[in-house]
Amino acid sequence: MNFRSTAPEAKTIKELSFVAPKEFTLSGGQSLFTSPKRDLGVIKLLFYWPYGTAHQSVPMLARATQTLRLSGNKNLSAEEIQEGFEYWGAAANLDVGLLSSTLVLQIQKQHLEQSLKWLMEQGAEPVFPEEELMVFKQVEVASLLRRMQTPRYWSSRLCFETLYGKDSADTRFANPKDIENLKATDLKNWFEKHLPFSGAKLFASGDFGDDERKAVERLVGTASALETPPALALPQNPEFNSNIRHNMDHAQQVSLYMGKALPRLTIHEMQTASFVNMFLGGFFGSRLMQDLRETRGLTYGIGSGLTPSAHGFTWYISGEMNSQNAEKAAEATRKIMLGLAGNPPVGEELEKARRCASGQLRAGFDGPFSLPAKWQFLMQNNLPESYYATYMDRIWSITSDEISEFADNYLHPDSFTLALAGKLS
């Protein structure tokens, strides 16, 4: 018998074992979470603030402030500060999400002291120089205008703006005028209130041991706890079941974006939603990918996911396709959504998704820098440390009927907003 015709036994992954980060309290009161030490020669030190674009008063304020926080102080220019990092081979990567802002200092272990000292000294009191803000505006406006040429930009923007309202915490898409109107004083105020080092939580990963922890203890300033982020206003006049069409003559494809606002879910519901999403468009074997890409070749990629919103999550579906196929793809997507309630996964389909989800859940903890992102997710969603272990249990305990019921409650296509942008045929 041909030995190749028999697949090796694929064992199921039912347990999740990882060393949770250790939490330390620095002398000033900040939390420092550390991952197990790995002998790599490099470290990532993440600073996390619980304020993002959802909390800003005008579009782009949070992003502009975080981007420019190292662009000059009363003694040094942006170039001088940046040069100080690069000289030690370090990088300070800045980012802003809907509900948080982060700074990741990537450092060689041997240069931790110099790089971190530099960050603390030069980044504590930024002055947001006018000339740097001007360059930021010029670069961002040009970049935004380029993005505005793509169907994907418009399908997602129109979908979110319809779903939550144009001026809600979840949207606040910037127009060029918004960027041009940013003021340095507003940036400074935003920084002082929301983004001082003293208010950050820290996550260290990589080659980070006791000596390095002591260096952080010594160099990171004392804390003054930030206020708890205020409750965000509910979106005004949220709409659903909207069908938006946006024609772009120059485009060669159509971008499809569907979205639905979900309320804050219980842990149990969140885990169910994550797993149900697997079948919709959450992995290569999902119904959307298999039908629209692998069976019919209509798209290079289509997927779905749950992204945090100000008051819960947004469930979205997104993909690009040929103009002639767009309405066909939208209709097929609707049928797949309905099918999850009427024809829920059973047998091989359910088992395959369980195996895939459990393997990927475990693999997500592999590697020296995996833990901070996992903990950031917990923190952002007020979830307990046990979330991941219980998710593993949920993957294996959920029934077909539960999937059907959940899809029936949350995934009806008529409760989603659909936006098609691009060359409409």
Add this chain to the structure above:
Amino acid sequence: MISFSRFVLPNGLRVIHHYDPDSSVVVLNTLFNVGARDESSDKTGFAHLFEHLMFGGSKNVASYDKAVENAGGSNNAFTNNEYTNYYITVPAENAETAFWLESDRMFQLNINPQTLEVQRGVVVEEFKQRCHNAPFGMLWHHLRGLLYQKNPYRWPTIGEDVSHIENAVLEDVSAFYKKHYHPANAVLCVAGQISEEETRSLCEKWYADIAPTGDVNSNLYATDPLPETRRFMETEDLSPNPAVFMVWRGPFFQNPESAALELFADLFGGSEISPLYTKWVKENPVFNDAAAFYLRSNGEGLLVLYGVLNEGETHAHGEKCLLETFNAAVAGKFFTERHMERVKNKATSALLFEKASLINRAQKLCYFENLGDINAVHDEDAIYRYVSLHEMLKIVAGNINPGAAAVLYYHSKQSS
């Protein structure tokens, strides 16, 4: 330092083993020594299309993806001008599934009309998404066309024209597989939580009976002489901002001079404190974005400078700004020993972070083995260390003729 052991099966498959006790997974990374440069000029985009077909199942595996998912794994692949790389990650206890899947598609891929038809459609949509729907999406089509006349580097990996993909037929696809997809033309790296003994045993079991069906790629290609004068084209793009791109051909990856060009490009235009950016984006805003980089490859490297023009600025002025600043940099106007120390530290950090990832380590080991000297993986950092400021500038001056750039002007197309 990446520790590894290496052995070669009688069929020519080179195997690298790399043990990582901290990992819970096993990675199998397979590099086939075939890329876009191995295509004929009327069938471009073929290597990449073929990458898609490799997921269509094989003689004993009805569905590759289902089997990966069933084992709790994940997989992906990429193609470039020089090679095609496949990687699969599985929980360590399911390592053998990865051996089964990867060996079976090397042994006997299931190439059928239905898979070809579907994947042609998928790749055509990928072509449109990447090239037609994105600002500057056709950049490499234009630049490579300017740089080469005979050399197969003149088309990008996605293909020169979408019609080449639309017209691909089963016969061509089968011949491509037979010629390039066999053990003697491949390198396999097995990395992660798996012993060397088990790796050897599983390689023997799953790969030893796969016979080579073609030759080892000779890596010989038609060459073009280096241009002696400026080459120029202008075209329209959906970007609302016009732009100027300037490109030169440079030394290939194994040549240590390519590392010097990489360092130079980073210093000259690799960050917001580079002279290119500070001078023309910040101090005198001709551009709203400007950068330089050296694209190292084991064919030829490419030095790229570009600037995205602000409203009211002309292409000719933009080109002059790029070139004058470049000439000043090569003449030693901007850089000191401190700059050299800085750019070397940056390069070393980047390498260390790259090597922190298990998949990256597996891919690096395959890459260097394919180049013919796997031990060079230990010297990547050393290459940066040796070069001095004076030597770096001399190397740039010796390789780059400022008057012989390929120059591309992008004009803005009016759009809705």
